[in-house]
Amino acid sequence: MRVVQIIDSLEIGGAERMAVNYANALSEKIEFSGIISTRKEGPLLNQIDRNVAYLFLNKKNKIDIKAVFRLRKYIRQNKVDFIHAHSSSFFIAVLVKLTFPKIKIIWHDHYGSRAKESKKENRVLIFMSLFFYSIFVVNLQLKEWSEKNMLCKRILFIPNFTLDRNELQRTTILKGTEGKRIVFLANLKKPKNHISILKAFLNLKLHELDWSLHLIGKDYFDSYSDELKKIMKSNSLEEYIHIYGERSDVKNILSQVSIGILASTEEGFPVTLLEYGLAELAVVCTNVGYCSSLIEEGMTGLLFNPYSENEIESQLMRLVDDNNLRKKLGINFKQSVLENYSEEMVIKKLILAYKE
Structure with missing residues (x-):
């Protein structure tokens, strides 16, 4: 063939x-x-x-x-x-x-x-x-x-x-405190819904708990990107929310974080979730597209309605508050990805x- x-x-x-x-x-x-x-x-x-x-x-x-x-x-x-x-x-x-x-x-x-x-x-x-x-x-x-x-x-x-192969690249060093990093791996564009996560981060005052949010993905320097940066600047969050642009050393980046987020309002079958799984991350994720088939609520990750601020904040806070839950979900999700995908x-x- x-x-x-x-x-x-x-x-x-x-x-x-x-x-x-x-x-x-x-x-x-x-x-x-x-x-x-x-x-x-x-x-x-x-x-x-x-x-x-x-x-x-x-x-x-x-x-x-x-x-x-x-x-x-x-x-x-x-x-x-x-x-x-x-x-x-x-x-x-x-x-x-x-x-x-x-x-x-x-x-x-x-x-x-x-x-x-x-x-x-x-x-x-x-x-x-x-x-x-x-x-x-x-x-x-x-x-x-x-x-x-x-x-x-x-x-x-x-x-x-996703391919679980060794990556030689170790070029990106994330800012923030080890064990308190959240990653959002998605290009900065609709319908990825970054703004909802920035607002949740702000409303939950996660920066006061020394957590940081890391946005990995292409920055198109458009109105969508401008709005994200405006929220960061007007709330003095630049020290806690970081935009890195496109990066190719994804495996290296994920090895430095504890929580993986995906918040799209529309989605197909996100490869990002599989990468989070192989990295053994605790995942909090939108329930659209194939995501709710990939993630079993409470067993391999936490799901939310991307249009509900309350759900996003509640599910994110569950992970931030509970280290044992993060470990359990990360281990379970990795096993699920290896067995099924x-x-x-x-x-x-x-x-x-x-x-x-």
Whole structure:
């Protein structure tokens, strides 16, 4: 079997990390594994294994004929059987199929918000699904949406996974007191809902208890980012809430914290939660998307309604107040991730899905 992953960029994001994870893991299991970035490179380039065949298309426009034929050449030269197209990269995959009909396209939907969208908002995608061989989705709401709206009817749920491999990078040293650090690993944008967590941190006066909050993820320096910084500055929290931007040494960062938070108002299947689990963190998490399937309330983590300030504050304070609870949840969650979302288990399911 010969498979290439296609993704629009190699910046740090959930779909991007999964494309790299699939390419790396498959390289040890199948005859040929490749990965192509269509528009932009980024920090994840350094995480692609040497035995994965990489290509950067440098696509300039939505319809870039030169990029289409560079991709076609790569597929023919490497005798690729399947294009595994993640998120919006389905468009160039279909353009290639029009010039090379025998190639099979797997489209992988990571976008949790799509479950609330209309057919009209997705009319191009729905039309192009005529050319898909299969659709993979990251949660059951997306599966239901695709079954209802898409023209391709071979639809499968494939859970995410994260690679528990050693990272040599140890570049980020977090500020704050050891044992009292909270991490929020998500790009600074909607619907990640950072503001609710900043407000909870402030209302609970966690800084007075010497706790600190660490925001790891791309800063777009836009109105969303400005509002976060305004809250920090107006409440003199800069010493306790820290924004680091994009970082690639995630495993190293998570080894320095005690609590992991995710607060999205919309979510697919967050790889971040799996990373928290492998790091044995106590997790307090939104209940949207696949999160409530990943987290068992009170056993592997604590859940909250992202629109409820009271729930967020109550659940966060439970973890801050109880070191034994933090330890128990961290141990249980790591065990759950290893048992249910291991690389070996998911890749076996993925290969079977390619063959269906």
